[in-house]
Amino acid sequence: MPDWKKLIEGKIALAKKGLKRNEPNQNDRIPAGQTLTTKFPILDLGIRPEIDESNWKLKVFGLVEKEIDLDWMSLLKLPQTKDISDFHCVTRWSILDVPWEGVLARDILALAKPLDKANFVTLHSYDDYTTNIPLEVILDDDVIVAHHVFNKPLENEHGGPVRLVVPKRYAWKSAKWLKAIELHAEDRRGFWEIRGYHNDADPWLEERFSEN
Numbered sequence: 001m002p003d004w005k006k007l008i009e010g011k012i013a014l015a016k017k018g019l020k021r022n023e024p025n026q027n028d029r030i031p032a033g034q035t036l037t038t039k040f041p042i043l044d045l046g047i048r049p050e051i052d053e054s055n056w057k058l059k060v061f062g063l064v065e066k067e068i069d070l071d072w073m074s075l076l077k078l079p080q081t082k083d084i085s086d087f088h089c090v091t092r093w094s095i096l097d098v099p100w101e102g103v104l105a106r107d108i109l110a111l112a113k114p115l116d117k118a119n120f121v122t123l124h125s126y127d128d129y130t131t132n133i134p135l136e137v138i139l140d141d142d143v144i145v146a147h148h149v150f151n152k153p154l155e156n157e158h159g160g161p162v163r164l165v166v167p168k169r170y171a172w173k174s175a176k177w178l179k180a181i182e183l184h185a186e187d188r189r190g191f192w193e194i195r196g197y198h199n200d201a202d203p204w205l206e207e208r209f210s211e212n
């Protein structure tokens with residue numbers, strides 16, 4: 001098991017200090033305080049669950065008309081989509097033009113039919129990570145339940161076989177090894193949100209840490 005306290009303190013210190021701090025408007029696609037990288041860094045809690053297509057499933061539950069349990073074959077039968085987006089990590093690296101492929105999260109949620117009173121979602125991952133976003137954020141047209149990136153199956157390190165990608169939020173909202181989407185009426189904070197990261201996480205507003 002990772003040493004949680006050390007890991008969390010280290011990550012927060014890194015985010016507070018910055019790597020190489022950019023001038024805010026050096027590139028109008030890099031938010032303030034971020035540095036462009038051309039690598040695709042790997043960042044997680046250090047537990048990389050060994051899930052493959054045959055034992056992967058995605059559950060949608062909570063405030064829905066119909067709970068669903070999607071397996072790999074049913075995911076591939078849904079309309080497939082591609083989207084190129086930028087990816088900004090709160091520890092201050094950004095990568096541009098990441099070509100994701102998968103299924104729009106909204107198409108999966110539509111199968112489950114969210115109830116009127118559903119306003120927020122919790123994303124649950126196979127490493128027991130969680131993160132939260134408002135329902136309208138996951139319904140955006142660039143939010144993908146992704147199984148390919150850079151024209152290749154998503155590697156385990158990047159959350160394969162299936163992860164979520166939420167381009168308009170800091171990357172900790174993009175849950176790797178996606179296992180379930182839970183819908184609630186009230187917001188519930190996830191792993192990092194409980195530990196001081198900002199609940200909303202808009203990189204263009206530099207919503208890194210929460211004051212409450």
Ligand SMILES: Nc1nc2c(c(=O)[nH]1)N[C@H]1C(S)=C(S)[C@@H](COP(=O)(O)O)O[C@H]1N2
Nearest residue numbers: 041042043044045089125129158171172176
């Ligand atoms: N399940 C899970 N998803 C996660 C994380 C994690 O620890 N577990 N880390 C988040 C963080 S902080 C970042 S920056 C991105 C990193 O994605 P990458 O490793 O593909 O670059 O994944 C996010 N999704």
Ligand SMILES: [Mo]
Nearest residue numbers: 089090171172
């Ligand atoms: Mo991150």
